[in-house]
Amino acid sequence: MxxxxxxxxxxxxxxxxxxxxxxxxxxxxxxxxxxxxxxxxxxxxxxxxxxxxxxxxxxxxxRPKAPPRYYEAGEIYRYLGQELELEIVDGAPWPAEIVGRGLVVTIPKRLHGAARQAKVKQRLHELYRQAALAEFQARTESCCGRLGVAASAVKVKAYKRRWGSCSSSGELSYNWRLVIAPAAVVDYVVAHEVAHLLEHNHSPDFWRIVKGLMPNYRVQQAWLNKNGGTLAI
Known part of the structure; x- marks a missing residue:
């Protein structure tokens, strides 16, 4: 042959x-x-x-892909689907923060070239991970309240091939990069993982729970399948 x-x-x-x-x-x-x-x-x-x-x-x-990143002032990043413009300020080391419609990163003036880019990237990752944890904790608590269940813990992780997981002990973990996506997509993944607290499978009963939490979940699911590759910093 x-x-x-x-x-x-x-x-x-x-x-x-x-x-x-x-x-x-x-x-x-x-x-x-x-x-x-x-x-x-x-x-x-x-x-x-x-x-x-x-x-x-x-x-x-x-499928759409993430744009190349140079970690320079003026670049556009997304947070919960909203565009934020990167602003780089010279000064003493300080955590990056979201200010209005901007991402403000403060780094030492002495850093140049690749070292400067690496520090900006590090600060952005730290900010997004911290912000993601707060978002997922709040949204998970709200979603759990609707079903009368509780997660044993909520964490963020740097998954390569998944957006969330639910352990047998009820611990929910989310990919921190998901916080780049529109809020409705985040809510879909939260609903998906919270539903696993009741049905640790993907049976028809599981999907009925997801649909009860988010009737149009298929729209968000399709968006994530198509655009997941763009969720990068």
Whole structure:
């Protein structure tokens, strides 16, 4: 069989896996298989689904991406979907802050070039993580109140491939980058994770709870699926 796909793929073998699985994330194709799977079976799987893989790769390539960042004054960042203009002030080290429609970062005047950019980036990350925690705590508390439940803790994390999670102990964790998205999208993810306090699955009952909290959740879900790659600082 002539097998020459128009894309690269990575094979990941595992002693724990029982079945073959295709996964496409961030333009990268992974084939996850049991450890003893023969190569011919892997190539047959990829060949069989090559049209589908190419379609998904094209869809992912067409999704909006985050703009390049140079961490210079005048750049536009978003917080809860609102545009904020970056202002850099020379002075003694001070936490970044949101002032009106601006992001104000104060850094030592002696810093230049890459060191200056790195410090601005650090200050922005610190600000967004702190602001994200406050937002998620408040929105989670409000959402929990509607269902008569309580989270054991609310945290923010730097997830690479998820926006939130709910542990078996009721701890809710959110990706801090989510706070860049519109407020309605944030509320959708909060509703999603809070619903897991009652249904730790994605059953029809779970989605009924989500819909009860946010009737138009599919709109926000679609926005996140399409624009999640733009949520970066």
């Amino acid at each position: 002539n097998f020459a796909p128009n894309f690269n793929f990575e094979v990941k073998r595992s002693t724990r896996r029982k079945t073959l699985c295709l996964q496409i994330r961030d333009g990268h194709v992974q084939v996850m298989v049991p450890v003893r799977t023969p190569e011919r079976q892997i190539t047959a799987l990829v060949d069989k689904h090559s049209d589908w893989i190419e379609k998904k790769l094209a869809e992912q390539a067409a």
